[in-house]
Amino acid sequence: TQLLEQSPQFLSIQEGENLTVYCNSSSVFSSLQWYRQEPGEGPVLLVTVVTGGEVKKLKRLTFQFGDARKDSSLHITAAQPGDTGLYLCAGVEIQGAQKLVFGQGTRLTINP
Amino acid sequence: NAGVMQNPRHLVRRRGQEARLRCSPMKGHSHVYWYRQLPEEGLKFMVYLQKENIIDESGMPKERFSAEFPKEGPSILRIQQVVRGDSAAYFCASSPMTGGSNYGYTFGSGTRLTVV
Numbered sequence: 001t002q003l004l005e006q007s008p009q010f011l012s013i014q015e016g017e018n019l020t021v022y023c024n025s026s027s028v029f030s031s032l033q034w035y036r037q038e039p040g041e042g043p044v045l046l047v048t049v050v051t052g053g054e055v056k057k058l059k060r061l062t063f064q065f066g067d068a069r070k071d072s073s074l075h076i077t078a079a080q081p082g083d084t085g086l087y088l089c090a091g092v093e094i095q096g097a098q099k100l101v102f103g104q105g106t107r108l109t110i111n112p
Numbered sequence: 113n114a115g116v117m118q119n120p121r122h123l124v125r126r127r128g129q130e131a132r133l134r135c136s137p138m139k140g141h142s143h144v145y146w147y148r149q150l151p152e153e154g155l156k157f158m159v160y161l162q163k164e165n166i167i168d169e170s171g172m173p174k175e176r177f178s179a180e181f182p183k184e185g186p187s188i189l190r191i192q193q194v195v196r197g198d199s200a201a202y203f204c205a206s207s208p209m210t211g212g213s214n215y216g217y218t219f220g221s222g223t224r225l226t227v228v
């Protein structure tokens with residue numbers, strides 16, 4: 001199984017600041033996905049990036065897929081308390097059953 | 113359209129009992145995946161099933177755990193003789209096709225198993 005390392009694991013910042021979460025691997029993935037999970041609920045898909053170097057924006061969130069398709073980043077501009085949550089990156093394995101493997105997650109807290 | 117339905121939402125079992133977790137995928141989805149999540153951790157893959165077939169069970173412990181996705185009815189994750197270490201949130205996800213992983217999964221709300 002291919003592995004994904006997510007950093008930082010915990011991040012607490014003030015409202016209005018910017019932040020970046022990283023998702024790294026030594027393996028190539030077919031695509032990378034970002035999910036957000038609220039307490040007591042399942043993960044909800046935010047975005048899928050498929051092409052190396054691809055950048056997608058979702059309001060104040062910017063997602064990038066590395067050129068080599070081994071890593072990804074999530075950048076949040078002007079963070080708001082509503083952004084608080086667990087952010088998970090996940091990669092689709094190229095070989096085998098092409099299943100989704102998850103990083104360990106980043107617990108983000110935005111303080112008002 | 114109804115999403116992925118998991119039940120029960122919460123399940124309490126005594127050590128040594130059996131736990132049955134059910135998952136009904138989204139309408140039209142024939143691929144089901146089970147994941148386990150411990151507090152403050154990511155999701156760990158357990159098993160991938162299509163109707164009546166286990167495609168990949170590399171993440172599932174070889175003893176006490178089993179999964180099925182029958183032709184009719186929900187997918188079932190079964191844990192026999194539960195131990196305290198089985199306490200976790202178990203999530204089911206579905207997708208419509210092979211390679212559907214690239215389109216993202218739809219997850220259920222999970223079953224929180226507590227073994228006392």
